[in-house]
Amino acid sequence: MNLDKLKHQESGNFFLMAGPCAIEGEEIALRIAERIVSITDKLQIPYIFKGSFKKANRSRIDSFTGIGDEKALRILEKVGKEFDVPTVTDIHESTDAEMAAAYVDVLQIPAFLCRQTDLLVAAARTGKFVNVKKGQFLSAGSMKFAVDKIKESGNENVILTDRGNTFGYQDLIVDFRGIPEMREFNVPVVMDCTHSLQQPNQSSGVTGGKPALIETIAKAAIAVGTDGLFIETHPDPKNAKSDGANMLHLDLLEDLMTKLVKVRKAII
Template identity: 80%
Template sequence: MISQLPHIKFSDSNNFFLIAGPCAIEGEEMALRIAERITTITDRLNIPYIFKGSYRKANRSRLDSFAGIGDEKALKVLGKVSAEFDLPTLTDIHEPGEAAMAAEYVDVLQIPAFLCRQTNLLVAAAETGKFVNIKKGQFLSAGAMKHAVTKVTESGNPNVILTDRGTMFGYQDLIVDYRGLVEMKGFNVPVVMDCTHSLQQPNQESGVTGGRPALIDTIASAAIAVGADGLFIETHFDPANAKSDGANMLHLDLLEGLLEKLVRIRRALQARD
């Protein structure tokens, strides 16, 4: 489990931790609204919480897809979320030069799945001293992720998280192999299940990624059952009108009930052990 992040001592909780927020920072008001709602829920349920939001979306299907509100503006929003709610925050980076810039505002740098083999990017993230959350490539086995972990740790940074976001199954679907969560836990780093991106339906001819959000409960429940340390859930109060990945996000109104169920599963497993 994570020993400590700014604002949270993970060792104080026997619960799973949660990485959640909108896919992209669309503005200050929306980010603060989402953070406030999730903080209220996670505080009550004693779930350690990291707010996530992409300051820029670099991997888009179409040229006219929403990419962000501006790097500095979005990063400042993340900084305000952290200060106002006393939360650690996470954002993804895409090039080595972004690492130091983003690290000034957030506590966790996320490496997108399609970039998880990029050595220079992993090393740059490691050198900031921040936690580095590496998403497993949709094209990689769980076992192959040990090399990504090693790139960070051998760069002098032991603060690594691994997140599974599914594996490509044909051109327009993903599957989750839960054996991979168990295997990656063997690398002695916290392991997270991305419950929303694993339900994407990419490569649509329209250029707009689809999704199956009705199965978020299934993915999350199974992940907790096999011992995931944390969950990654993108959520929005109006997914249909979200500027990025709305098709696979969880409606914010459904988050509390889902987390209550997952806490019960976690407690049942602990009682069994």
């Protein structure tokens, strides 16, 4: 992938990072990828398959964390090769960086870890693209320092992703002023349309969400000039092993993308 291509698509479209929250198994990962690839090819949307090989940030100790690191990473590798698409997964510790980089194209830094210098440097040193989620506790302008850490470690391939801000208790809100502000750092900026609708740390210990507002967040993000969108999607969100409460049903993705392409064309 070329950074300039992410910012200035020949099709004029945004790019899409999408897939399940977590890698649950090979069959379902391939099924989700095949469906999304058919949609993005049809609409000329550059696509990056997303799947977490491990879920480290869980509310409860009995929450699903993964099917095994190497097993999940090999599935990500297979998706990338079979559909000829780049892949992204999140890492949580410095030691994850080199391991995950052997299988995927983009390393993602979770929002809660976006200030962890050792983690950012380790990701940067792999030479892979590094997608940094903006901390829920940070202003858009503060993300300049995350960008600087990666670039000063010798890697220019940085992406920033907004995923909402903490707003009171157990809720998030999106400040769309942050998208143009972070684009001033001369890196592609992505809007996470699903995690920004989370309702964290509910009384049950399971995160809630407002998936009915995914289209609203996505339309607004495109309208203010985001370079890409991040959407977690699943054919059966109610039974997804992680973050099902705020995921988009896979059957709704094509209609949403069709609308968003029209919004994009209207503003360029």
